[in-house]
Amino acid sequence: MLPANILVVDDGESVGEVISSILSAEGYLCRPCSTATEALEVLHGRADFHLMLSDLMMPHADGLGMLRKVSLSYPDMPIILVTAVDDVSTAVDAIHCGAYDYLRKPFHRQALLASVRRALEHQHLKRQNREYQTMLESLVADRTQQLTRALGDLERSYDVTLQALGAALDLRDAETEGHSQRVTAYSSALARTMRLPEEMVRVIARGAFLHDIGKIAIPDSILRKPGPLTDEETAVMREHCLIGYRMLSRIPFLRGPSEIVYAHQERFDGTGYPRGLKGGQIPLGARIFAIADTLDAMTSDRPYRLALPPAAARQEIERWSGLQFDPDIASIFLRMPEHLWGELREQISLGASGLLLPSPGHANQQFTVGSAAFS
Ligand SMILES: [Fe+2]
Known part of the structure; x- marks a missing residue:
């Protein structure tokens, strides 16, 4: 010394x-x-x-x-x-x-x-x-960094697992290929334009991606039936919301998304199912999803008609604003540029994943379309 x-x-x-x-x-x-x-x-x-x-x-x-x-x-x-x-x-x-x-x-x-x-x-x-x-202090800072990295890896591996689950569901319910990926990308873009925290965007993305996961439990005879469903079959089909919720709500990182899954068929005016929730009773993510779902349904080919242009979907969403859709979210959607949806669709058709899709930079910057408080 x-x-x-x-x-x-x-x-x-x-x-x-x-x-x-x-x-x-x-x-x-x-x-x-x-x-x-x-x-x-x-x-x-x-x-x-x-x-x-x-x-x-x-x-x-x-x-x-x-x-x-x-x-x-x-x-x-x-x-x-x-x-x-x-x-x-x-x-x-x-x-x-x-x-x-x-x-x-x-x-x-x-x-x-x-x-x-x-x-x-x-x-x-x-x-x-x-x-x-x-x-x-430096040890704690090091460990925190390691932990953050590990959590990021874990989160990515969750999403990869979810992708596999979604792909399995798509195989059974092949009505529209890539539907889950697209509604995920659309819901995320809408949520980001609403300036929701990234944490919440992730919950919404996972909820949108898994919205129909409960259909795994619906018999093929109903799920793949070509003609209209009987009342009884419709009742069975409608159970997919609750089944999906029960499947996911016990998994801690899917607790938030499970609420969206449960409520994804609700309508703003209370005429949806399974619980007939109304307005703000419907989780925000499910209200966002409803718009993304209609947008994708209308702009995709169906056995009975070809895909409609995004402008037709916009008109429909405007028409049903306040009835099927949350008017505040619909108004934000209507102010977003139309070409964005086509671009997202294109990225997904090229193999990008809706869940892992990075935030479209322009969705964050250009579309400053309101600062309403959402809950
Ligand atoms: Fe559904």
Whole structure:
């Protein structure tokens, strides 16, 4: 261990010399100063002094003022006061101003050495403690970064698993290929234009992607029936919302999306199913999804008709605003440029995933279409 650097400040040179010689004999490196100003100059910009011994009463200097200044600027360096003042209240003031200890003249060599050793030990522990704290902080920052990365990986792997699940469903219900991917992309674009937090956009995207997952439990005879369904069959088919909800709601990261799955067939005016929810009772994600779903249904080929242009979907959504659709969301949708939907459709047909689709930059920037509060 390197010898400790000690600053010795004393106007009575002989006392300063005695202190320095006692300490030097013990292996300490002493730097004597005869005035407070000199001491401050020596300390300026240096952090390698381990301890300061200073006289409290010096000519042309406010001892306590200097003490306060030094202890604020060098909090890790303990200060021992050496003075002839035999006054307890001065000692208490000095301690309040940041002094570590108080040594009264005349002092014994042993008393000086004991006080210096204690102060240095204190300084060493303080420095060690600070280093330990810094090390801990950087460790915590490192681990947080690792954890964030791991959570990101986990989230991506969830989405990959969901893709597989969605693909399995598409195989059974092949009415419109890529429907789940497209409603996911459309719902996300709409949600981002509404400036919803990214966390919520992800919940909405997953809910949109899995909206028909409950159809897995619907018999083929009903799901794939070419003609119209009987009342009984319709009732069975309608169970897919609740089945989907039950499938997903027990999975923690799909709890939010499961609410959208449950409510994706509700209508704003309360005439939807399965619960006949109305207006704000319908989760926001399900209200967004309703518009994305109609947009995709109308702009996709059906066995009985070819795809309609986006303009026709826009008209339909405008017509049913306030009835089937939330009018605030419909109005935002209507103010978004039409070409965006075609572009998203194109990206998905080229193999992009609606779930993992990055936010279309322009959906965030160009379409500042309102700042209504959504809930
Ligand atoms: Fe559905």
